[in-house]
Amino acid sequence: MTYASDSTPELVERAYAAARQIGFPLTADDPGHGRGSACLPWVGRFLAMLAAGCHQGRIAELGTGAGIGAAWMSGAMPADCTLITTEIDPIRAAAAKELLAADPRVAVLAGDAVELISACGPFDLIFADSGVRDGETFGALVGLLRPGGRIVMDDVTPAALVPAHSPLRARDVKREMFADDARLAWTEVVLPDLENSLLVGTRR
Ligand SMILES: C[S@@+](CC[C@H](N)C(=O)[O-])C[C@H]1O[C@@H](n2cnc3c(N)ncnc32)[C@H](O)[C@@H]1O
Incomplete structure (x- = not known):
């Protein structure tokens, strides 16, 4: 089944083109995925879908890449919402800045994501996509959410698909960070x- 709303927004298509131009991997299978x-x-x-609900809101993205997530969010967020997206790789940051330059609601900042967004909260939505893997940093991000605000992390293997011998069976840092923060109601x-899942939590 295909619906009209299944089409990819034009800005997202342009983000894919920018990604190809700078060699930013489009899938986890591409060479260079380590980055x-x-x-x-x-x-x-x-x-x-979440960005569309951020009326008079503020969104942060950690790890812009080539601007694909930012293109999805900025295209859907209300006119009175702003988005700050942060990228440590200068070439990626420059490409995303060019892509999103026409939208005054969007700021692409080059540098360390946590440092850059720490002074800019509170946020209605945080896409934590820069590789945060420690509870302390994750806790600081949750502290930047307003009540009702959401935090999202992707690149998770559905629990049912984790092989029996995988170390993820014993300990999965991403799930642990969400589960250990009592301020969040969260789910997978x-x-x-x-084959893939994401984690999303709402600040109580
Ligand atoms: C998974 S990719 C981001 C993909 C992007 N969010 C999207 O929707 O397509 C992770 C990005 O985080 C960036 N990154 C890694 N550490 C960072 C840091 N400390 N601060 C900002 N960006 C960082 C990497 O350079 C990489 O481009």
Whole structure:
């Protein structure tokens, strides 16, 4: 089944083109994945759905990449919402800045994500996509959410698909960070490919 709303927004298509131009991996299978890859389309749609509810809101993205997630969110967020997206790689930051330059609601900042966004909260939505893997930093991000604000992390393997011998069976840092923060009501969302999931939490 295909619906009209399944189409990819033009700005997202341009973000893919920018990614190809600078060699930013589009999928986790691409060479260079160790340096991050683009969010999956289902993650983009999920972020867009949340961004659409951020009236008079503020959104932060940690790890812009080539601007694909930012394109999904900025295209869906209300006119009175702003987005700060942060990227440590100067070439990626420059490409995303060019892509999003026409939208005055969007700021692309080059540098360390946590440092850059710490003074800019509170946020209605945080897409934590720069590789945060420690509870202290994660806790600081949750502290930047306003009550009702959401934090999202992707690149999670659905619990049912984690192989029996995988160390993730014993300890999964991403799930642990969400589970250990009592300020969050959170869940895992399995994406339509049934092979990937994301974690989303709402600040109480
Ligand atoms: C998974 S990719 C981001 C994908 C992007 N969010 C999207 O939707 O397509 C992770 C990005 O985080 C960036 N990154 C890694 N550490 C960072 C840091 N400390 N501050 C900002 N960006 C960082 C990497 O350079 C990489 O581009």
